[in-house]
Amino acid sequence: MHRTLPHLRTFRLTTFNDCYTLQNLPRLTTYLASNPSDAVVLAGDFLSPSTLSSIDFGIGMISTLRASGVTHLSLGNHEADFKLPLLSSRLKSFNKTGKILNSNILGLKDVTCEVDVIKKDGLSICLHGYIGDEINMFRDGTFKGLKISPVFETFQKILSTHPSISLHIPLTHQSISYDILFAKKIANLGITTIIVGGHEHEKFDDLIQENEDCVRIIKTGENCERVSVIDFKFDDVEDKLLDINVEFVEMKDYEPCPVVQKIADKHLSVLESMEETSIITTNLLPKIFENRPLSSLRTRFEQMSVGCFICSAIKLELDVDYCIINGATIKGGVIYEEGEMSYAELKKELPFPTKIVVVEMKRKVLEEAVEWSRNNIEDGSMDETHPEVEVARRGYLQVDFDLEINPVGDPEELVTVALPRNLMAGFCKIKPLIEFGKELKDKGIYPNEDSIIKAVDIVVRFCCKERWVSLSEETSFDEIDLNHDGMLDASEIKLAMARFLGTEPQDFFVEQMIEAIDEDHNGTIEIEEFKQLMAAVRRRKE
Known part of the structure; x- marks a missing residue:
């Protein structure tokens, strides 16, 4: 006797995470045209950090996401780079065609939904959206002042308030270690599902099994370089999940959709138009430099006006106490005779990613780091045959205006400092920062890759606001x-x-x-x- 296989009902989910560029979104549209999905989701980080969003405040990204076919967004930690009114405005714009999932940030309820229940063929698929509650996600433990409720507790609450659901699918934006803990707790509830994750910029496909139930964790990387296509297969009679199939699809194999490419190009043209626009002028420099040229000639030897401006701009834009960057990241070596710097010239000055993070440290660590960088010769850089020759130091720390004017204070005072992340990992061998980085790692609070913002993007964002300062003075x-x-x-x-x-x-x-x-x-x-x-x-x- 032949056994008849049950008819299957399928729900298809296409996912990606951490998208900072528009490059692959037109390719996604082409893929979706021949491979339609019931939902297309982006698991956090889409408004920041990116050069375009630092200039157009996320308009281009939202417009292109809508055109590309994305149906759902959940919030990432970098959405908190924007002030709440601006963030709300951008989310409202996306809501015209899609939905924003926010299950555990206690606020933004007017522009987000706790969950979205999608009905198909008698199935009820519930999508959640969680920002991580890990201790180092945000400096103050809040999302721009909004309280974050615990991820698993919120998940349990939603289970109890939405009982008649065929499948719950959480979208998360947190570190993989926290996703694994979350997956184990879900499996212990007797639930089999998939966590669609973000935050890391690498591809993950991990299966977490507890007893007879398992939870799979999927992350695709960044910038929509690939997507995961997840097919959930259910019995035709009961809402019983029979199988989950996951496929990773590379977007480079697809031609861009001409319509969406035109939309992306329109927004990217802002960057091209800005190339020769003057964004830095000498009137933005602190008074200590008012009689000195706008210059980046000797950033490996001494404090220069361009270095001070960059650090001061980062300090003010990120609202921290101090900012330091190593002189080797500033590459222009130019005196700006006219006292102006264009966007193109700023990019030449900061050609590397210069991944800025914010940490809290004792003032004495900051003071020791600055002193060390300016007085200790890096290994191999000293010319023993010509000891009188001035030695360039890659790690010579350029500092902001406040730190240059008042370099010392209470050594035990805790201060917030913006700096390149790699300095704490040993780059330029600044010993106090290396030791401080080890302390952060031992405590489990070392800033991860997704905590960074490129220095050039922060400076551009600051300069956009400073145009008003200049105008208001006139x-x-x-x-x-x-x-x-x-x-x-x-x-x-x-x-x-x-x-x-x-x-x-x-x-x-x-x-x-x-x-x-x-x-x-x-x-x-x-x-x-x-x-x-x-x-x-x-x-x-x-």
């Missing part, structure tokens, strides 16, 4: 508000900038300025927003 709100309606629109700002710059700025230039301080994101600048800017100007001058 004119007043009433002078810009030509029709006296109490708000500044793009045309009025464009005219004011033309007077200030001497040439008419491009539209994207004006759009960036509006995005930089438009707290309510209505496309105009109100008097209160302008006053906040003026307060920032006063603080900068104090």
